[in-house]
Amino acid sequence: MEEQRKHIEEPDASLLLAYIREKASSEEQAIVEAWLQDREENEQTLLQIARIYHVQYTHRRIGQRDSLKAFELMQERIRRRVWQKNIYRFSTVAACIAVGFFLSTLLxxxxxxxxxxxxxxxxxxxxxxxxxxxxxxxxxxxxxxxxxxxxxxxxxxxxxxxxxxxxxxxxxxxxxxxxxxxxxxxxxxxxxxxxxxxxxxxxxxxxxxxxxxxxxxxxxxxxxxxxxxxxxxxxxxxxxxxxxxxxxxxxxxxxxxxYETAWIEGKLMFYNSPLPEVLRDLSYFYNVKFEVKDPMIKSYYFTGTFIDKQLSQILDYLKISSGIDYKIRQITGDDSQGVNHTVVELTNKRK
Missing domain, CATH: 2.60.120.1440 (Jelly Rolls)
Structure with missing residues (x-):
C-alpha cells in the first residue's frame, strides 16, 4: 500500500496577506508557492483570502477601481499557477479534517x-x-x-x-x-x-x-x-x-x-447540563439530528468536556454514563437545499 503523502502546513495568515499584497520577499514567495503546489484546494483558499481582504477594505476605495483590479490580478496569478503544478485529489471529508479551524473559515x-x-x-x-x-x-x-x-x-x-x-x-x-x-x-x-x-x-x-x-x-x-x-x-x-x-x-x-464559549476553540463543555441542551449543542456542532425515542431521556443531566472528539466517542460516553443506547442511521436530508444530516436515534437502557 502506498504510504500516505505528508502535506505542507499552511503558511501564517500574515505571510499569505503579504503574498496577496505583493510585499513578500523572494523566500516568502517560495514558501507560499510551494504550499500552493501541494494540493488543489490551496488555490481556492488563497483566492478566498484575497476576496476577504479586498472586501474588508472596499469602503476605503469606493469610487475607485483599484480593489477590483487587484482582485482580478490575484485571480489571474492563481489561474496561471494551475497549469504549472500537479493536481492532487482528496475527498471532502479528508480535506475538512486536514485544514482545521483556520481553513474552515475560508470554506x-x-x-x-x-x-x-x-x-x-x-x-x-x-x-x-x-x-x-x-x-x-x-x-x-x-x-x-x-x-x-x-x-x-x-x-x-x-x-x-x-x-x-x-x-x-x-x-x-x-x-x-x-x-x-x-x-x-x-x-x-x-x-x-x-x-x-x-x-x-x-x-x-x-x-x-x-x-x-x-x-x-x-x-x-x-x-x-x-x-x-x-x-x-x-x-x-x-x-x-x-x-x-x-x-x-x-x-x-x-x-x-x-462553558458558553468553548465552541470557539472547537471544544464542548457541559456541567450538569440538561440533556436537551447537550443534544442541541451536539446537533449544531456535528451537523446531526437526534431522535429521542423515550421522553425519560430528556430528564437526564450530563457533565463532560470534549476536545477534538468524534461524535461516536461522545455517544459512547453518553452510553456509559447515562445508560443511553444509540443507533446512527444513514444520511438523510433535502438535497435541493444542499444540506444533509446524520440521524442519531437514542433509546433508554435503564428500563
Whole structure:
C-alpha cells in the first residue's frame, strides 16, 4: 500500500496577506508557492483570502477601481499557477479534517451584493458542522458556529455599526463611543447594543429562544413584543439572558462563560447540563439530528468536556454514563437545499 503523502502546513495568515499584497520577499514567495503546489484546494483558499481582504477594505476605495483590479490580478496569478503544478485529489471529508479551524473559515460562503447606493452587503455563512471567524470593517472579530449567517454593510452607516445574525456568534467588539455596535436577530425582534465588549449570542431561527451571554464589558438588550412594546435589559459580565419569542419573557442567570464559549476553540463543555441542551449543542456542532425515542431521556443531566472528539466517542460516553443506547442511521436530508444530516436515534437502557 502506498504510504500516505505528508502535506505542507499552511503558511501564517500574515505571510499569505503579504503574498496577496505583493510585499513578500523572494523566500516568502517560495514558501507560499510551494504550499500552493501541494494540493488543489490551496488555490481556492488563497483566492478566498484575497476576496476577504479586498472586501474588508472596499469602503476605503469606493469610487475607485483599484480593489477590483487587484482582485482580478490575484485571480489571474492563481489561474496561471494551475497549469504549472500537479493536481492532487482528496475527498471532502479528508480535506475538512486536514485544514482545521483556520481553513474552515475560508470554506464558508461569502456573498457580496450592492444596494445601488454604493453600500455593499456582505453575507458570511458558516458551513454545517464547521466553525468560522471573520474580521469586520471596524476591526471587530466575529466567530460563527455551525450553520450560522452574518450580514453586514461595507461601509457601516454613519451613526451605527449594524449587523444581522442568524445562528450563533461570538463577538469581540472594537470600542467606539460614537458608533454603537448593534446585532439584530429573529427578523429584528431583538437587538443587542454595545460600544465595545465581548459576548456570545445564540439565535437559531428554528429554536424560538435567544440566549445572550456577556463575557466582558456591558450590553443592552432590546426585545420587541407583538404589541409593539419593547423589553429592555442591561447585562453584567457572566450573566446570560434567555428570551423566549413565544412568551416574550426574559430569564437571567449567572453562568461560567467558559462553558458558553468553548465552541470557539472547537471544544464542548457541559456541567450538569440538561440533556436537551447537550443534544442541541451536539446537533449544531456535528451537523446531526437526534431522535429521542423515550421522553425519560430528556430528564437526564450530563457533565463532560470534549476536545477534538468524534461524535461516536461522545455517544459512547453518553452510553456509559447515562445508560443511553444509540443507533446512527444513514444520511438523510433535502438535497435541493444542499444540506444533509446524520440521524442519531437514542433509546433508554435503564428500563
Amino acid at each position: 464558508s460562503w461569502w456573498n457580496i451584493t450592492n444596494d445601488g447606493t454604493g453600500v455593499q452587503m456582505v453575507t458570511v455563512r458558516s458551513n454545517p458542522g464547521m466553525r468560522t471567524s471573520c474580521n469586520l470593517p471596524d476591526g471587530t472579530v466575529a466567530y460563527l458556529n455551525s450553520g450560522s449567517m452574518l450580514v453586514y454593510p461595507v461601509p457601516y452607516d454613519k451613526d451605527k455599526r449594524a449587523v444581522t445574525l442568524d445562528g450563533e456568534g461570538y463577538f469581540k467588539v472594537t470600542h467606539d463611543s460614537e458608533k454603537p455596535f448593534i446585532v439584530s436577530v429573529a427578523d429584528g425582534k431583538m437587538k443587542v447594543i454595545v460600544l465595545g465588549t465581548e459576548f456570545n449570542l445564540q439565535a437559531y431561527r428554528e429554536e424560538g429562544v435567544i440566549e445572550t451571554t456577556l463575557v466582558s464589558g456591558k450590553v443592552n438588550i432590546e426585545a420587541k413584543k407583538e404589541n409593539g412594546t419593547v423589553v429592555r435589559q442591561e447585562l453584567s459580565p457572566s450573566i446570560k439572558a434567555t428570551y423566549s419569542l413565544s412568551t416574550c419573557k426574559m430569564n437571567m442567570e449567572s453562568v461560567n462563560t467558559a
